[in-house]
Amino acid sequence: MKRKITGGRLLNLTDGSLTKTEILVDDVSGVVLAIGDDLPVADEVISLQGEVLLPGFIDLHVHLREPGFEHKETIQSGARAAAAGGFTKVACMPNTNPPLDTPELVRYVRKKAIDAGAAGVLPIACITKNEAGESLTDFAALKAAGAIALSDDGKGVQDGGLMREAFVQAQKLSLPISIHAEDESIARDGVFNEGAALRLGVSIQHGESESAMIARDILLAEQTGAHLHVCHVSVEPAVALIRWAKQRGVHVTAEVTPHHLLLSEASIDRADPVYKVNPPLRSETDRQACLAGFLDGTLDVVATDHAPHSAEEKARPLSAAPFGMVGIETVFPLLYTHLVEPGLMSLQELVLRMSTKPALAFGLSGGVIRVGGPADITAVDVDTTHTIDPTKFLSKGTNTPFAGWQARGFSNLTLLQGKVIYQSREVK
Ligand SMILES: NC(=O)N[C@@H](CC(=O)O)C(=O)O
Numbered sequence: 001m002k003r004k005i006t007g008g009r010l011l012n013l014t015d016g017s018l019t020k021t022e023i024l025v026d027d028v029s030g031v032v033l034a035i036g037d038d039l040p041v042a043d044e045v046i047s048l049q050g051e052v053l054l055p056g057f058i059d060l061h062v063h064l065r066e067p068g069f070e071h072k073e074t075i076q077s078g079a080r081a082a083a084a085g086g087f088t089k090v091a092c093m094p095n096t097n098p099p100l101d102t103p104e105l106v107r108y109v110r111k112k113a114i115d116a117g118a119a120g121v122l123p124i125a126c127i128t129k130n131e132a133g134e135s136l137t138d139f140a141a142l143k144a145a146g147a148i149a150l151s152d153d154g155k156g157v158q159d160g161g162l163m164r165e166a167f168v169q170a171q172k173l174s175l176p177i178s179i180h181a182e183d184e185s186i187a188r189d190g191v192f193n194e195g196a197a198l199r200l201g202v203s204i205q206h207g208e209s210e211s212a213m214i215a216r217d218i219l220l221a222e223q224t225g226a227h228l229h230v231c232h233v234s235v236e237p238a239v240a241l242i243r244w245a246k247q248r249g250v251h252v253t254a255e256v257t258p259h260h261l262l263l264s265e266a267s268i269d270r271a272d273p274v275y276k277v278n279p280p281l282r283s284e285t286d287r288q289a290c291l292a293g294f295l296d297g298t299l300d301v302v303a304t305d306h307a308p309h310s311a312e313e314k315a316r317p318l319s320a321a322p323f324g325m326v327g328i329e330t331v332f333p334l335l336y337t338h339l340v341e342p343g344l345m346s347l348q349e350l351v352l353r354m355s356t357k358p359a360l361a362f363g364l365s366g367g368v369i370r371v372g373g374p375a376d377i378t379a380v381d382v383d384t385t386h387t388i389d390p391t392k393f394l395s396k397g398t399n400t401p402f403a404g405w406q407a408r409g410f411s412n413l414t415l416l417q418g419k420v421i422y423q424s425r426e427v428k
Pocket residue numbers: 063095153154155180276277278279305307308322323324325
């Protein structure tokens with residue numbers, strides 16, 4: 001079927017201009033057929049009211065919890081939440097139960113994702129069997145089954161020798177290794193960053209647990225020529241190390257989360273699990289370094305690390321509650337409202353970091369809107385203010401510290417390969 005989207009304003013990613021135009025898409029070929037005025041009649045017309053048309057966002061780091069933790073999220077609920085957040089593709093982490101360490105499990109996730117009929121889901125498979133950090137999985141078989149990268153996210157691989165071998169094998173297969181950098185001998189099950197931990201009488205998770213492992217893996221990636229992707233960067237020395245690695249020509253890319261860009265440990269007013277996330281919310285100096293690193297391109301992309309947990313789990317005492325925050329339905333409005341509107345970055349730069357660069361970093365299709373390219377599109381309303389209300393999320397997870405915040409830029413429509421995967425009540 002051919003769909004015509006009218007009434008939207010298309011963002012030019014080169015000069016940032018917005019142009020009122022129609023877009024004609026086809027959900028059989030999945031591509032954009034035409035962009036312009038007075039396009040031919042289509043089978044269906046979707047009328048917008050000035051929403052901004054953007055390439056669908058791509059998240060290189062989410063947790064969809066299936067198999068094994070369906071009470072937190074399912075592939076279906078997570079992929080629908082992603083579509084509502086303007087995402088057309090998400091890469092899901094393998095810390096499920098069982099962890100995604102076999103080709104069968106990778107294929108299982110892909111099938112469930114297709115059945116969900118929402119955002120595209122790209123599985124990331126384990127580096128080590130059972131994420132136990134002891135022996136490597138079969139990278140070639142996992143890639144053949146559809147894994148787009150490797151990670152033991154949730155944990156760092158403690159054994160540097162094993163990690164070296166992982167980089168050697170991943171390089172041969174051109175698979176990125178996405179690292180959760182946490183040296184457990186330094187982190188020691190700490191919960192908050194030093195300032196908040198001392199203030200609230202909670203255990204400390206020192207930032208060097210992150211930067212030390214990033215330093216190790218930069219050196220290993222340099223020697224092996226592998227692609228190192230650093231997850232959820234949160235401390236100033238980590239930003240400096242990644243900047244240094246890029247100057248040396250190491251193949252390294254890095255992500256930053258919305259919560260590490262917008263919050264610091266100063267925002268933690270009580271020992272509440274809603275603030276418990278790994279890596280922890282850091283100092284204001286660290287937050288500023290992440291923001292500067294994001295603005296100068298050292299940190300390439302935004303990734304949400306969408307980590308849903310049940311209300312019951314997050315109601316436990318702080319030490320027993322799990323780490324993690326949801327983010328997929330609020331990231332664009334939060335960053336639009338708090339970075340673009342105050343003039344810290346342009347809209348096109350934010351879209352480059354949420355759509356174009358994630359696609360380029362992992363070699364995925366999408367990330368731009370052009371005739372003949374994939375019809376992966378979202379339409380955001382930058383004029384209407386909404387208050388973030390977790391009870392309205394499509395995700396099963398409501399664990400966000402941004403509840404009650406006001407923002408603009410929520411998606412009203414999302415299309416994947418020309419099919420509507422999300423449509424708000426505002427769109428007819
Ligand atoms: N970020 C988190 O705090 N939690 C993640 C694991 C992870 O991303 O390390 C989770 O799986 O819940």
